Amino acid sequence: MALTISLFHRPGSVLFLDDDTDYLEMLGMVIPAHWQVELYSRPSGFAARMQNEPARWEADAMAQLQMIERWRQGQPLLPQVLRYWAISASRYELAQICVVDYAMPGTDGLKVLNTLLDWPGSRVLLTGQADEQIAIQAFNNGLIDQFVPKQTTDITRHLLGVLRKLSQTPHPRLNTLWRAALRPAQQSMLQIPSVAQALRTYTEQHWVEYVVLGEPFGLIGLDAAGQCHWLQLEPTASLPDLAELAGSAGLGFDAVRAVQSGQRLAAVELHQQMGLRGPVRTAPAFPLGDDGVLSAAVFTLQPADLPQPIYAYRHFLEAQGGRSVQDT
Template sequence: MSFPLFHRPGAIVFLDDEPSYLEMLAMVLPRQWNVRLYLRPQTCINDLQQEPPLWEADAWAQQQMIEQWRAGTPLIPQILRYWSTHGERFGLTRVCVFDYAMPSMDGLQALGELTDWQGGRVLLTGQADEHVAVSAFNRGLIDQFIAKQTPDISQHLITVVQRMLTQPQVRHSQIWRSALTQPQHALLQVPSVGRQLASLTSSHWVEHVVIGQPFGILGVDADGRVSWLQLESAAGLAELAELAESQGMKTSAADDIRAGRTLVDLELQQALGQSTPPRLVPAFSVGHEGTLLAALFPVELAASPPGLTGYSHWLKKRGPRSVQD
């Protein structure tokens, strides 16, 4: 799997006609998940059918950032404003998990109603229905099926859904790929680089965006704290050192940059329109090939819009999980 250029939390929808099963899920699913639980297929279908225009509007907002960047507006302040003003993005559903055996409408029929909805689809089946699920999977109607009699099904379900939540979304990848140069994109496609970046981003942030000018990853954690993982190719260290010297930094500092011992946040400050003293941070290698270096810089609160409160705050406002009729 390639490293996602754009990632954020999203909702997970469960549809089952057994209230006790949904109530069990409400208790055991990870607390950091935005979970919606439905008893009635039609209610669930109606809610999900409202989402495609919202997905389209969200993609348009992202595309507009790219267009404004091409016209000369730095991307980092735009992304910060997007995060602070588009809190509804967390409510868009990434994965739905439907039970197959329901009295009024089976799970495949319900999924068939979601013609324009593009999220991941999981079908829960009984032992007698497994052949139906295999056929649906082979025809591309579902992405995954899970037998309800699977040992420790709750943990298995969590593993499957978590894997689907981390998969890159095609539309987002296409939008943000256009912000990278071909050499930058090629560096991110190196398997060892992708694996290490995936580990770094998942441990630091709930949401991130990769950009190419400057080259790096802007991320925000669950509490709304923003930081910047600056990426620098080994071949670009000399140019960064020259930039540091042109801004009055000492020769010894520039030498450390050339040697790959440190990176400086001059390009981040320029993108944010800041004039504070540049910060030097120890660099580390990303991947096994030695072609990419990184350093992590906090983004000062003054640069973050006041509305950027974080995913945890948004999730808390939703209140406790409950089963919807």
């Protein structure tokens, strides 16, 4: 069974290309403010923006691969991810989705999208009624990920739904890369439908970015304000082992008993990998999913806990300024 959740998720830019400037301006007003949006009315400007995207994606994927390789050589992944977030603010600029109108003067949307064969993002084609069969054929041939007829009733809501779905879809290459950091038993737990749904719901409600790790088992996530959180996952069958580990780390009798009974989780491995000061932290536990297989607990990391400050996604959006159509 394939994993249905993203193991590595982050926001990226959504690019629109349409010769109808009024339509682009309308999109700029209705698309949620927490999305990074770029609006282009000319294929030349769009092509210039996308020219270096395959190389930038490849460089970013290589940075992730190097983290995995260093982990295989004995370096913990958790501090590496935090350093990557701290030094790679440009990751938010990577084009994640391109939405292109089919009918444009002098060209068509499929020709434009076909120039992006090496770009690994998602492609959406906007079509008129006469173009729908072309779009269906392009979808069936794998040239586009979705198409949206412009005559669709309440097209804006429909388009936003398509974009949300694509932004949450696991990226095949990155999921394969990060899957290597999980043990088979951990992968099996994440494939349980109720567990996967609970994680999707939690991450969508609380974070803009996260990575799933196996050592320790859990998710490291960032909210829009740049606050970092650790969602620890613990198999219920392993609670006695965690309690013993907590006792060895110096926690008192009552804390150890609370861990063993499943009332609280102790972030022993988080404490060790991050070099945190003071006693090992504990947090209230809650069941993840309906199968009784996993318990979870949330630990907030303060700025002083981090190896380097992390540039908040909110600050990135503020630095982009207002949305305007680029007509060059």
